[in-house]
Amino acid sequence: MANAERVRVRGVSIYRPIIYGNTAVVLNQKERDSSSHPDHTHRWTLAVRSAASAPDSEVVGGADDLSYFIKRVTFKLHETYPNPSRNIDQPPFEVSETGWGEFEVQIRITFIAESGEKAITTYHHLKLHPWAAAGEPEIPPLDVAMKMGPVHSWQYDEIVFNDPYQNFLNILTAHPPTQLPKSRTKPVPFHLAHPKSLEASRGGLPEFTNLMEKEESERLEEAKKTIIEEHAKWHKKLIEKEKELERLQRDIADRDE
Amino acid sequence: MAASAADIRSALSLPENNAHAGPSQLKKPVQATTRKPEGISRELYSLIGPSAPSIAAQLAKPRLKQKPNFGVGGVKTKWELRTFKNSARNDGLQLQHWVQASEDPSAEYSFSKYNVPNNNYTYSQDEYTRYLDDQEWTKEETDYLFSVAQDYDLRWYIIHDRYEFPNGPQRTLEDLKDRYYSVCRKLVRNRPWPGDETSKTLLLASFQFDKDREMTRKRYLESLESRTPEQIAEEEALYIEVRRLEQNERKFKRDRENLLRTLAGMDSGLPDVMEDDIVSSGVLIGGESVYKSKKKKGTVEDSPATPSTATIPSIKKPNAPKNVVFDAQNCIIRTEAPPTAIATKAAHQPAFLRSFKIPAPKAALAPKINQALAELGISATRLVMPTRDNFAQLESLLDVTTHLVETKRLVDKADYDISVLKKRMEIREGSQVDGGGDGEDGMDIDGSQAGVDAEGETEEGDDGRAVSVMSGRSGRAGGRKHGRRSMSISSVDTTSTRAGIKRQKRS
Numbered sequence: 001m002a003n004a005e006r007v008r009v010r011g012v013s014i015y016r017p018i019i020y021g022n023t024a025v026v027l028n029q030k031e032r033d034s035s036s037h038p039d040h041t042h043r044w045t046l047a048v049r050s051a052a053s054a055p056d057s058e059v060v061g062g063a064d065d066l067s068y069f070i071k072r073v074t075f076k077l078h079e080t081y082p083n084p085s086r087n088i089d090q091p092p093f094e095v096s097e098t099g100w101g102e103f104e105v106q107i108r109i110t111f112i113a114e115s116g117e118k119a120i121t122t123y124h125h126l127k128l129h130p131w132a133a134a135g136e137p138e139i140p141p142l143d144v145a146m147k148m149g150p151v152h153s154w155q156y157d158e159i160v161f162n163d164p165y166q167n168f169l170n171i172l173t174a175h176p177p178t179q180l181p182k183s184r185t186k187p188v189p190f191h192l193a194h195p196k197s198l199e200a201s202r203g204g205l206p207e208f209t210n211l212m213e214k215e216e217s218e219r220l221e222e223a224k225k226t227i228i229e230e231h232a233k234w235h236k237k238l239i240e241k242e243k244e245l246e247r248l249q250r251d252i253a254d255r256d257e
Numbered sequence: 258m259a260a261s262a263a264d265i266r267s268a269l270s271l272p273e274n275n276a277h278a279g280p281s282q283l284k285k286p287v288q289a290t291t292r293k294p295e296g297i298s299r300e301l302y303s304l305i306g307p308s309a310p311s312i313a314a315q316l317a318k319p320r321l322k323q324k325p326n327f328g329v330g331g332v333k334t335k336w337e338l339r340t341f342k343n344s345a346r347n348d349g350l351q352l353q354h355w356v357q358a359s360e361d362p363s364a365e366y367s368f369s370k371y372n373v374p375n376n377n378y379t380y381s382q383d384e385y386t387r388y389l390d391d392q393e394w395t396k397e398e399t400d401y402l403f404s405v406a407q408d409y410d411l412r413w414y415i416i417h418d419r420y421e422f423p424n425g426p427q428r429t430l431e432d433l434k435d436r437y438y439s440v441c442r443k444l445v446r447n448r449p450w451p452g453d454e455t456s457k458t459l460l461l462a463s464f465q466f467d468k469d470r471e472m473t474r475k476r477y478l479e480s481l482e483s484r485t486p487e488q489i490a491e492e493e494a495l496y497i498e499v500r501r502l503e504q505n506e507r508k509f510k511r512d513r514e515n516l517l518r519t520l521a522g523m524d525s526g527l528p529d530v531m532e533d534d535i536v537s538s539g540v541l542i543g544g545e546s547v548y549k550s551k552k553k554k555g556t557v558e559d560s561p562a563t564p565s566t567a568t569i570p571s572i573k574k575p576n577a578p579k580n581v582v583f584d585a586q587n588c589i590i591r592t593e594a595p596p597t598a599i600a601t602k603a604a605h606q607p608a609f610l611r612s613f614k615i616p617a618p619k620a621a622l623a624p625k626i627n628q629a630l631a632e633l634g635i636s637a638t639r640l641v642m643p644t645r646d647n648f649a650q651l652e653s654l655l656d657v658t659t660h661l662v663e664t665k666r667l668v669d670k671a672d673y674d675i676s677v678l679k680k681r682m683e684i685r686e687g688s689q690v691d692g693g694g695d696g697e698d699g700m701d702i703d704g705s706q707a708g709v710d711a712e713g714e715t716e717e718g719d720d721g722r723a724v725s726v727m728s729g730r731s732g733r734a735g736g737r738k739h740g741r742r743s744m745s746i747s748s749v750d751t752t753s754t755r756a757g758i759k760r761q762k763r764s
Binding site: 008011014015016111115117120155156158159160161162172173191192195196213216221223225226228234236237248249251 | 653657664665
């Protein structure tokens with residue numbers, strides 16, 4: 001490794017969009033009978049993928065192979081699973097299992113040696129039951145859930161590298177990530193931070209788009225406007241109150257004289 | 258200069274009188290043969306005769322401005338006297354004016370748009386103590402300044418003239434301006450801003466006021482205006498002298514240059530005398546004109562009404578377009594590396610997931626902020642797309658929300674204070690109005706009512722409260738007069754104060 005390659009490029013921050021999460025489907029009776037765990041009701045797949053979806057793909061995201069900068073992904077499952085710490089050293093970075101309950105999964109992403117970076121850890125709540133609007137039952141009966149199709153729970157995120165080594169930067173720039181599509185052709189991946197997307201998330205395989213970022217930005221902007229209006233109102237009120245208070249204080253002082 | 262008889266005759270266009278003999282008579286046959294060319298005055302022509310220089314003959318006769326041509330070809334415009342309303346007025350005054358009949362009668366009064374109201378800045382007690390505290394100024398005086406400034410619509414000379422704060426120090430006009438604009442700047446800077454950053458910097462720049470610079474400017478102008486005629490003459494003489502010297506030097510240089518070029522074929526390499534040709538040529542015409550042009554120039558430079566050193570910070574130049582595309586494709590964000598950053602391992606910020614750096618609200622206010630945002634359908638702890646831009650948005654949103662929550666808290670506090678004061682007054686007045694007789698009973702009802710008031714309304718603090726306070730006040734104003742009259746009953750007074758203390762404790 002040439003020495004010049006091991007220099008940090010200052011003032012550069014480079015990120016890679018990823019998604020992590022899971023997909024779950026309800027097992028039918030036949031599958032359950034043939035399984036060694038007859039109490040397991042769902043099959044799920046946990047994964048770390050690139051954010052953009054490949055065309056005609058059967059999964060959410062995964063257009064790019066992330067192994068150019070990710071060496072290993074470790075999924076730490078619930079202790080009741082045999083060998084709960086699953087190391088995945090080859091793409092695709094995913095684990096498929098069957099089970100009956102939701103739990104918190106620890107996801108640990110280790111980078112290639114050139115990065116000189118420590119592994120990072122995040123958490124994901126393994127989602128088996130369909131997303132429910134307020135008022136709907138949290139866990140619908142299995143046959144209802146089966147009709148609703150696969151459950152998707154994905155979080156978009158960005159892995160940020162600051163002042164990367166020159167050779168690592170070269171590796172990264174040699175693999176520009178696939179851009180997210182500009183418009184929406186598939187359902188929106190549901191997210192709890194945006195409950196109103198529930199309707200738009202139904203009806204098949206979701207896909208992350210640039211539109212989601214823009215829409216969220218607009219939501220924040222809208223909220224900001226509302227808050228500023230509200231603030232102006234309250235500020236006016238506050239000044240009125242202070243004047244009122246001052247008058248009262250003067251009145252009292254007058255009377256005490 | 259005495260005018261000859263011939264002059265007068267020609268001025269009045271009278272025929273020449275041949276009976277008179279005079280010097281003009283001799284010229285007459287010459288004049289008769291040649292016509293006076295356009296653009297030369299008669300007197301001048303009579304002096305120089307037909308041998309006028311060709312350039313003078315080309316001078317066009319000064320013409321008056323062309324008259325506007327109204328209604329060519331007998332087209333008449335119909336004018337009507339119409340009443341109009343100025344939408345910029347709020348008293349609904351109706352005046353009449355003449356307008357062309359072809360104009361749309363429903364059109365807005367075209368001058369109303371020039372009535373630009375000044376944005377009136379107000380600040381709360383809390384804002385004052387946090388941002389606006391100044392050793393030179395008290396809050397009362399600042400309040401007074403703002404009220405005067407508003408009354409006279411920022412006409413600073415009038416404001417300064419009318420400014421009279423009791424027991425306040427003497428203020429110069431610059432003091433007033435400086436205080437006013439610095440307060441505005443601080444308010445704009447510290448308040449939630451609805452627009453984008455550029456409009457904010459623009460607004461801030463418009464509030465820029467450099468007191469020292471303004472004072473220096475005025476001092477300088479004053480010294481310029483208060484020179485004696487001798488000083489002016491001397492300055493003028495010196496100035497002309499300098500010009501002459503410069504001119505000479507230039508001439509020398511030119512001569513030398515020419516000489517060298519013709520003799521040796523090389524440049525002298527002498528430094529140029531930097532000079533404005535137009536100004537220096539003015540020296541030849543006369544000192545007066547030079548002085549005037551200099552003066553004019555000087556005043557132009559010195560007279561900006563509000564000198565400001567504010568420069569809108571130039572927006573960082575974007576990278577070359579190629580780089581931008583490359584960076585966008587590769588998700589690269591370039592920042593200016595801090596020059597003093599030491600390249601140690603410890604200083605390096607390790608890789609992270611963007612969502613871990615989500616901006617967090619102030620811990621003490623977090624529950625209220627989160628609740629306020631939740632009402633708007635925003636989750637402050639998680640984003641669907643935690644990108645850099647969205648985090649920046651979220652951060653400003655949190656900032657604004659913090660302001661809101663704090664303002665609400667202050668309103669609640671003011672509400673509570675008002676209710677306490679109100680209660681105190683009510684108790685006092687209640688006992689005084691009722692007089693000595695059944696004072697105890699009346700007070701009790703009053704007190705418990707006020708107690709309920711305070712509890713219920715400090716929590717809510719909405720419009721209903723303000724109304725009740727107002728009505729309560731006006732009712733009391735009458736009661737107070739009554740109370741004053743019966744003030745002499747001292748026993749009543751003491752019981753009421755005792756009761757007042759008791760009530761306070763209870764609440």
